[in-house]
Amino acid sequence: MPEFTPTSKPRVIAIANQKGGVGKTTTTINLGTALTMRGKTVLIIDLDPQGNASTGLGMAPETRSLTTYDLLVENAAIADVSRETSVENLFLAPATTDLSSADIELMSNSRRVFRLRAALTQLNALPKRVDYVLVDCPPSLNLLTVNAMVAADSVLVPLQSEFFALEGLSQLLLSVREVRETANPKLRIEGIVLTMYDRRNNLSRQVEEDARENLGELVFKTIIPRNVRVSEAPSFAMPVLRYDPSSQGSQAYLGLADEILERHELVA
């Protein structure tokens, strides 16, 4: 029997939460790296003017010649904006602070929410076939995050295991619904991942209980623990899976990648 190899399209996952500092960028970098370790080719799109994903992957600001600003505002091609990183099979479309003016530049553009989706139609011009595109969103439900949601197959929400974690989640889910009803009917919630979890802390356990009770199956089984190696890695310009592969944080991100791959294989 001839082997059946599906020519599947890349899956686009927006990593979003309008709350700041909940682990969006950390999840983008380390989930992306974990997926490459499972044989996938991954493109990270830095859609945050803070450029944390770019810095965390070792791309110094002065070397970011073409950026996601050019992609959204200047019609630059995704293949020209994307760069190799030090992680094999991990590509990055970097961002600089320029990106913060994209919403003003695009104000009069009637197709402004479709800019990223349009750019991603040219993904086949990249040197390798991409399996996953992960979009690191800014801490806001602004035009950049909407662009990510319009371009995405799904939204992955990091939830910090702290007080007020669930606050704001309904607003986020409302935005997802709005995008689904207007520009992107196929948009799904990939899942909600608890981050910076501290097993010794009652509050962490309470947040987990609340999340599982209210959101059920949407909450990933995998939990990302609070782990100092995770927070140290970006200052060495590498994913924690490179900096300390055996750390709890690294192992958790591999677990998250496996859970996502398993779900996707079931659907496929």
Ligand SMILES: Nc1ncnc2c1ncn2[C@@H]1O[C@H](COP(=O)(O)OP(=O)(O)OP(=O)(O)O)[C@@H](O)[C@H]1O
């Ligand atoms: N599992 C973890 N253990 C310890 N520290 C973590 C962990 N995850 C993230 N951090 C740290 O928490 C801070 C915020 O994380 P991160 O930058 O990923 O959040 P963010 O949601 O992208 O923030 P922003 O909203 O500003 O973009 C960073 O200093 C990061 O190193």
Ligand SMILES: [Mg+2]
């Ligand atoms: Mg971030």
